[in-house]
Amino acid sequence: MKVPTDVIAVLGHAETNGSRLILTGTLDRKLYLDTAKVIEAAGGKWSRKERAHLFDGDAIDAVEQVILTGEIVSKKQQFGYFPTPALVVKRLIQFAKLEPGMEVLEPSAGRGAIAGPIAALGCHVDCIELQRENALAISDAGIGRDLAVVDFLMVEPFEAYDRVVMNPPFARQDDIRHVMHAHRFLKDGGLLVAVMSNGVTFRSTPLTREFQAMLAAEGGGLHSLPEGAFKESGTGVNTVIAVIPKGAS
Structure with missing residues (x-):
């Protein structure tokens, strides 16, 4: 699943704290809904109580995959050693x-x-x-x-x-x-x-x-x-x- 560039930019400005991801800035309704859809596909769930999207693990690990690849991937990637083409x-x-x-x-x-x-x-x-x-x-x-x-x-x-x-x-x-x-x-x-x-x-x-x-x-x-x-x-x-x-x- 390809992620729109404006959504990637929103995620790049988001704040993370452990399992919590908090969107920052003012988003119009369409951009917010598009971003929320990507977050949910990456494993995040909105918590009204926390006023944040919550992940099972560290939010930064989940959202970083989207930022780095521009995609939602089904298998978690590790961004360590990749041979240089x-x-x-x-x-x-x-x-x-x-x-x-x-x-x-x-x-x-x-x-x-x-x-x-x-x-x-x-x-x-x-x-x-x-x-x-x-x-x-x-x-x-x-x-x-x-x-x-x-x-x-x-x-x-x-x-x-x-x-x-x-x-x-x-x-x-x-x-x-x-x-x-x-x-x-x-x-x-x-x-x-x-x-x-x-x-x-x-x-x-x-x-x-x-x-x-x-x-x-x-x-x-x-x-x-x-x-x-x-x-x-x-x-x-x-x-x-x-x-x-x-x-x-």
């Missing part, structure tokens, strides 16, 4: 403007779909990957210069890289957390290029607003990817590419 890797590399000898960080390296082609261009690539089985695949393939098996968000930033190129996890806006953390690893004049959920273009959460302020301050931009760009990887998540410089150009 070759066409998306090509776009990332184009935006990154890589040159041989550059110091590059790939902080959500998966099995090396991004890091491998970058290393083949003559760049010095360091990889960080949380899942050991993925890290083993990178190691076995001989990709990159250094490999750390650790939660990237737990790594203390150090300004060492000309480029960061990444496809972070998306669950609960983890893409924003990873991108903002990764930006701190760039040298002045460096550039970050990342796949992100297109929710960063319209959501109005505190985290989204913080990201949008950083994007504007650094003179960055967002570039849409085609619908279904990650279909071959098993997800209908809608995505953009963020291109964010740091400091002096």
Whole structure:
């Protein structure tokens, strides 16, 4: 079931607290009814007493699937590791403007779909990957210069890289957390290029607003990817590419 874009925008501005979802702003009757229909299809039930839609589990998990994919799906998706398709890797590399000898960080390296082609261009690539089985695949393939098996968000930033190129996890806006953390690893004049959920273009959460302020301050931009760009990887998540410089150009 495809969800209209105006309903997705309403959900992107909604407030969640545990199992509760509260719509914000003033909605006309048709938009409210359309939104309520989507919420009910996603598992939410209106509670007059709570003045909110209630879900069996966390409301954010249910509504996030709608925001990320633009659809109501019958099976719950997890928005963690999805291999980056070759066409998306090509776009990332184009935006990154890589040159041989550059110091590059790939902080959500998966099995090396991004890091491998970058290393083949003559760049010095360091990889960080949380899942050991993925890290083993990178190691076995001989990709990159250094490999750390650790939660990237737990790594203390150090300004060492000309480029960061990444496809972070998306669950609960983890893409924003990873991108903002990764930006701190760039040298002045460096550039970050990342796949992100297109929710960063319209959501109005505190985290989204913080990201949008950083994007504007650094003179960055967002570039849409085609619908279904990650279909071959098993997800209908809608995505953009963020291109964010740091400091002096």
